Amino acid sequence: MTRSVVVRRLLALDEAGTLQTVHVRIAAQMAGVNVRTMWRWLAVAKESGRVGTRTAAGWVRVHGCVVGPAGGVGREREGVARWMTEHADQVLSSLGRDRLPSLTTLHEAVH
Incomplete structure (x- = not known):
């Protein structure tokens, strides 16, 4: 179910x-x-009031703000998470959120 x-x-x-x-x-x-x-x-x-999982629309924005600048990090998710932490202000403003996604959430988004 x-x-x-x-x-x-x-x-x-x-x-x-x-x-x-x-x-x-x-x-x-x-x-x-x-x-x-x-x-x-x-x-x-x-x-x-949210009963389902997150929508993919939020991750389209994560993709757009992270993939280009973090491209040098490669496909290593931990590296992307480190890059996001180092550039938190830029990432958070791109996401329109108040906190970064967890490494687990990043793994799920990439998967």
Whole structure:
């Protein structure tokens, strides 16, 4: 099952006042993620209203601001992350965000 489907169902149970730990455990197993991940997804959905994953549109901007200048770094993701940290002001203004993406997020975006 996809993240959005599972999280929407858990939110419905939570709104009805019937959400239990067993529901989260089953949903995590069905989604193929850790139970803590499922609780985190649910917390993010409650807090922000976002039930799915990030859209690719944000990563198009990461691509545009990083690939050209960081091209000398090569394909090494850790190198790109280092470059982004060293040039944080430039990258953050290009992204329109207040913090840099984590290395894990960078790995997922490249993948």
